Amino acid sequence: MRxxxxxxxxxxxxRHPMQEFLATSEAMQREEMLAWNLSRDDVQFxxxxxxxxxxxxxxxxxxxxQVRWCELSVVDEASFYAYACEEYTESQTAFFEPFAELRLVVVPPVVFDGNGDLLMTVVGRPxxxxxxxxxxxxxxDVGVEVRRVGSYDRRHQRALGAVTDRQREALATATELGYYGSPREASLADVAAALGVxxxxxxxxxxEAEANVMARLVGDDDGA
Known part of the structure; x- marks a missing residue:
C-alpha cells in the first residue's frame, strides 16, 4: 500500500466558493477539511x-x-470550526469520481492554504x-506538485497528536523546505517566511513541537 x-x-x-474566498480574502489564512460524511439525499456533511x-x-x-446550513464554533480569536451541510456540485462530482474508479482513499485532513491551493494525502495501489x-x-490549468511518495505508515501518528495544528504546520513546512535535512537546505528565516511569521x-x-513529539515518542507523557 502506497x-x-x-x-x-x-x-x-x-474551486469551491469558500476555497476561492480563502485565496482572495485577507481575512482568511487557512482551512482544513477534517472529516466528511456522505448521505443519501445528494448532500454531504x-x-x-x-x-x-x-x-x-x-x-x-x-x-x-450550495451550502444548506453552516454552524460555526469559535476556538479563539483567530480560529474556529465549521460544521456544514452542502449539496454536491457537478465540479465536485467530476473531481472525486477518479478516486472511486481507481479505488483510492483520501486521508484527512485535506488542507487549503492561503493561496487556495489544495494539499492532500491519497492512499492506494501504485x-x-x-x-x-x-x-x-x-x-x-491545474498545477500538480508531488510532495512525497512512499509506503503508507501511520504508526507515528500518536506522536503527532502531541502537537497543536499550528505546530504541526510549522513542522510540516520545515520538513518540506529541508530544514531538517542533512545537510540542511533551508534556514529558520526560510521557514518563518513560508509560515508568514x-x-x-x-x-x-x-x-515546542519538537519537545512535545520527543516526549511522546520516548513515553515521557501520559498519552492524553
Whole structure:
C-alpha cells in the first residue's frame, strides 16, 4: 500500500466558493477539511478547522448557494470550526469520481492554504496513484506538485497528536523546505517566511513541537 502527498493549484472555475474566498480574502489564512460524511439525499456533511476572521467567514458562507446550513464554533480569536451541510456540485462530482474508479482513499485532513491551493494525502495501489497524478496533470490549468511518495505508515501518528495544528504546520513546512535535512537546505528565516511569521515565532513553534513529539515518542507523557 502506497501513498502520495500532492499539492493542487486549481483554476478559479474548479474551486469551491469558500476555497476561492480563502485565496482572495485577507481575512482568511487557512482551512482544513477534517472529516466528511456522505448521505443519501445528494448532500454531504463536512467538518472544517479554519484560521481567519469568523465574522467574514460567516458572512461569505451564507451567500454560497450550495451550502444548506453552516454552524460555526469559535476556538479563539483567530480560529474556529465549521460544521456544514452542502449539496454536491457537478465540479465536485467530476473531481472525486477518479478516486472511486481507481479505488483510492483520501486521508484527512485535506488542507487549503492561503493561496487556495489544495494539499492532500491519497492512499492506494501504485498503479492507481500514478494514474491519478497523470489524469490530474492532463486537466487544463491545474498545477500538480508531488510532495512525497512512499509506503503508507501511520504508526507515528500518536506522536503527532502531541502537537497543536499550528505546530504541526510549522513542522510540516520545515520538513518540506529541508530544514531538517542533512545537510540542511533551508534556514529558520526560510521557514518563518513560508509560515508568514517572525523568525522568533517560527523558532518557538518548532521548539515546542519538537519537545512535545520527543516526549511522546520516548513515553515521557501520559498519552492524553
Amino acid at each position: 501513498y502520495v502527498r500532492i499539492r493542487l493549484d486549481q483554476p478559479a472555475w474548479m 463536512l467538518l472544517f478547522y479554519v484560521e481567519g476572521d469568523v465574522d467574514a467567514y460567516r458572512e461569505r458562507v451564507a451567500e454560497v448557494e 498503479t492507481g496513484l500514478t494514474t491519478l497524478v497523470e489524469d490530474l496533470r492532463a486537466v487544463a 517572525a523568525a522568533g515565532t517560527a523558532s518557538e513553534l518548532l521548539r
